[in-house]
Amino acid sequence: MAKDLKLNIKNAQIAQALKKFNKKPTPIKKAKPKQKEKDVREPTTIKRKARILPPEEKEKKPTEEEKKEAEKSKTVKNTIEKEPLEKEVKETDEIKLAKEEPVAEKPAIKEEKPAKEKEEPKPNVLAAKTAEEEAKKKPKSYKDFKAAKKPQTFRAFDTRDRLGLRSYEDERWRKRRYFKSKKIKSSIEVLRPKSLKVIIPITIKDLASAMKLKASELIRKLFLQGITLTINDYLNDETTIQLLGHEFDCEISIDVEEEKRLQITDLTIKEEISNTPKEDLTTRPAVITFMGHVDHGKTSLIDAIRLSNLANQEAGQITQHIGAFTAKTKFGPITILDTPGHEAFTEMRSRGANVTDIIVLVIAGDEGIRDQTIEAIKQAKDANVPMVVAINKSDKVGFDQEKIYRSLADRELLPEAWGGTVITINCSAKTKEGVDELLEMLSLQAEILELRADPKARARGTILESEMHKGLGAAATVLVQNGTLKTSDAIVFSDKYGRIKTLHDQFDNIVDSAGPSMPVMITGLSSLAEAGSEFVVVENEKIAKDLADARKEKMKLKSLQKAKPFSLESLEKKEKKTLPIILRADVQGSLEALKTSLLKIKSDKAELSIVSAEVGEISESDIRLASASKSVILGFHTKIESHAESLIKQLKVIILQHNIIYHAIDEIKELMRSTLDKLEEFNDIGKAKVIAVFKSSHLGLIAGCLITDGIVKRNSFVRIIRDGKEITKTKISSLKREKEDVKEVNKGLECGIVLENFSDVQNEDIFEAYDITYIEQEL
Structure with missing residues (x-):
């Protein structure tokens, strides 16, 4: 169709050109244009409407017919004069313009070129085309693309959108791209502290954060010092922490305020009493601990002093608990602690030595110094507690006082009888001989020590024993060493706390208070107390609970530090x-x-x-x-x-x-x-030689044997020897002699033997019979 249209236009143009060639065109008056047109466009065959000039323009307007004739003459002339290539380009453009502007449109007023402009030289069509192609080649702007988008059709949101099955052309659900703006890195100077206070233990991570440093910097410094740690490891050495601070120009000090708060006081009980004004102090009973070897008569001697019968109440007549009692003597009241003598109760004896004022070392005169006696002497020296030696069982045969003196002197305890300072008393718990003399010496020793305490101070003391009492719950036996302990007092001990409900004396009577040197049993504890820990009274139960929780957290950190690292050696150890x-x-x-x-x-x-x-x-x-x-x-x-x-x-x-x-x-x-596996022991009992082999439909292969040594039993284990080598081990399942089942066959006799799970028996095989006995191992 385009081709036909092109030919029709071409024929019309030729016809008009021939018509003009025969007839002269009507001359058109020239008009001077007011402004020069900037853009020169190629002439087209599309009809243009005459320009309506403003009123002030006095030039004569060309008629419509003259304008049409001029346009046609231009088109024909250009068509004849130009090359064929140019004609084709021109004609193509004309067709395009004809398509773009159909004749049926509403006529519009368009500008008419001035006459002067029409007589100017004709523009170069090829140059104009080249400029137009270059303009087309230029990339379109974003606005051009946006304008070219097709109008979107809005549809309902359904499952396809959730599953990503929506058509790609529907851009409504297309994921938009957002371009992140580049972050501008700005170098900010970090102000590091010149001084710092830390609480130990502290992790490397927390220390680095406090010093405004990277943890890797601290780890690197420690590594150079030969210390390999990770970011979560704890530092509890003050010197190491201060060395790290020196490396980064930071003076680090250890904050001990929290430690003091948890300890409640940094003074020991003796220091607290010594700092108390003398007018507030009163004399207190002496705390006396009886120590020595098991069965040397410690509890019997206490019974003689208290006029009681404790020894017969103990299982096996040996003390297995630490006992605390008060006794009234003619020399004044005293508090007695009885400790077990068995080697298993070392910790109990140690607690007794640490809370006591005087130690009575009980030695049996017929046995002398033994293992636990030596241990008690060492504990007394370590605690720096004065000692009185009671040589018991003076009524028994074999009592040797001089032997004991020599043993004491060998351990740097020179008796008074030999010119030393150690008081020794010969006594008998059975006959009560020397008991009064012993009490007198203890009273004199207490006067020398000037034992005092402040009954008005807050109560402090030591937990001697704890137990779960039926009906009372967690209970503890405590020794008050300073102050007065009362009902409803809030106490803290180790990482636990409590509010005292009841106080019980040694006879299980409920009392309202307990003064210095008085042992009592207390109830109302949050949990079982750890024996040997110190207790102290605080303002109220809330403070006690907070302190206990803080101590528990600190103990947890310490336990983490003490945890043994994993090592391959543990895997290599024998199971x-x-x-x-x-x-x-x-x-x-x-x-x-x-x-x-x-x-x-x-x-x-x-x-x-x-x-x-x-x-x-x-x-x-x-x-x-x-x-x-x-x-x-x-x-x-x-x-x-x-x-x-x-x-x-x-x-x-x-x-x-x-x-x-x-x-x-x-x-x-x-x-x-x-639990140990029993050891196997092999005992050879006899030998048999195979002299014939038989087959049985019921028993299978039967070995006819001659017993050459010892005896062969049914169910005995056998080693099968062939050509001097052991082939296998098995068991005799059946033993027959002359078609009868027998339990055993002696040397020199023939028999038939059936073996378990073995059918490759040959002549000349040797059966070595043996028994297995199992022996228990020793630890």
């Missing part, structure tokens, strides 16, 4: 047999002694694993725990809850109960030994 055990005791001190003694059991083949260790009766939860962990329950001086008996039978849990500590230790050792 041991483990006996899991659950411990229950009546009091904290006994539990501590039992636990310490059990952990002292050393063996390369077996070890103990303490699953749980608590004070109180054996409960249902303990039995369930033992069943789940396959543990043995050991109860020391404690009972089983009445309603737990049926559960024990159901879960088949092993429970051991003892009242004497060394019996408990011996039984645990025996259980540890039973």
Whole structure:
């Protein structure tokens, strides 16, 4: 169609050109243009309307016919004069313009070029085309693209949009791109502190943050000093922290205010008493601790002083708890602490030595100084406590006073009888001989020490023992060393606290208060107290709880620091047999002694694993725990809850109960030994030689043998020897002689032997019969 249109236009143009060639065109008057047109456009065949001139323009307007004739003459002339290529370009442009501006449109007023402009030289069509093509090649601006977008059709939001199945052309749901603006890095100078106060222990991360440094810088400095730590490791060495501060020009000091707050006071009880004005101090009873070896008569001697019968009340007639009593003598009141003599109760003896004023070292005159006696002497020297030696059992045969003097002198304790300073008293708990003399010497020693305390001060003292009391809950036996302890006082001990509900004296009577040197049992504690810890009274229960929580947090940090790092050596160690055990005791001190003694059991083949260790009766939860962990329950001086008996039978849990500590230790050792694998011992009993081989449909292969040595039994183990080499080991399943089953066959006799799981029997094979015995290993 375009081709036909082009030919039609061409024919019309030629016809008009021939018509003009024959007829002269009407001359048109020239008019001077007021302004020169800047853009020169190519002439087109599209009809243009005459320009309407303003009123002031006086020039004669050309008629419509003249304008049409002029336009046609221009088109024909250009068509004839130009080259064919130019004609084609011109004609193409004319077609495009004809398409763009259809004739049917509403006529518009358009400007007419001045006459002068029409007579100017014709523009170069090729140059104009080249300029137009270059303009087309230029990239369009963003606004052009935006204008070219198709109008969007809005649709409802449905599942396709959520699943990303919407058509790509629908740009409504297309993810927009946002270009992030570049962040301008600005160098800000960090002001580091010149001085700093820190609380130890502190992590490297926290220290670096306080010093306005990167943690890697501190780690690098420590690494150069030969210390390898990570960002979360704790520093608790003041020198190391101050060295790091010096490296970065920061003076670091340790903040001890929090430590003082947690300690409540940095003064010891003796220092607090010495700083108290003398007019506020009063004389207090002496605290006397009886120490010595087991069965040397410590408790019997206390009974002689108190006129009591404590010795017969103890299991095995040995003391296994620390006892605290007050006694009124003709020389004045005294407080007595009785400590166990067994080696397992070292910690108890140590506590007694630390809170006492005078130590009475009890030595049996017929036995002399023993292991626990030597230990007691060392503890007395370490605590710097004066000592009085009571040589007991003076009424027994074999009493040797001089031998004991020599033993004391060998340990730098020179008796007064030999010109030394150590007071020695010969006495007998049974006949009460020398008891009054002993009390007199203790009274004189107390006067020399000038024992005083301030009863009006806040109470301070030491926890001697703690237990879970039925009906009262957590209870503790305490010794008040300064001040007066009253009901409803809030106390802090270790990382625990409490508010005292009741005070009980040695006869279990409830009292309102307890003064210096008075032992009492207290109730109302948040949990079991740790024996040996110090207690102090604070303003109220809230302060006590806050202090206990803060101490607990600090103790947790210390435990993290002491945690042993993982090492490959632990993996390389030979695996041991483990006996899991659950411990229950009546009091904290006994539990501590039992636990310490059990952990002292050393063996390369077996070890103990303490699953749980608590004070109180054996409960249902303990039995369930033992069943789940396959543990043995050991109860020391404690009972089983009445309603737990049926559960024990159901879960088949092993429970051991003892009242004497060394019996408990011996039984645990025996259980540890039973966990070890038994050793096999091979005993040769006889030999048999195969002389014939038979086959049986019922028994299989039967070896006809001659017993050449010893005896061969049914179910004996045998080694099969062929050509001097052992082939295999098996067992005799059947032994026959003359078609009869027999238990054994002696040397020189023939028999038939059937072996288990072995059918390759040949003539001349040798059967070596042996028995296996199993021997228990020793720890």
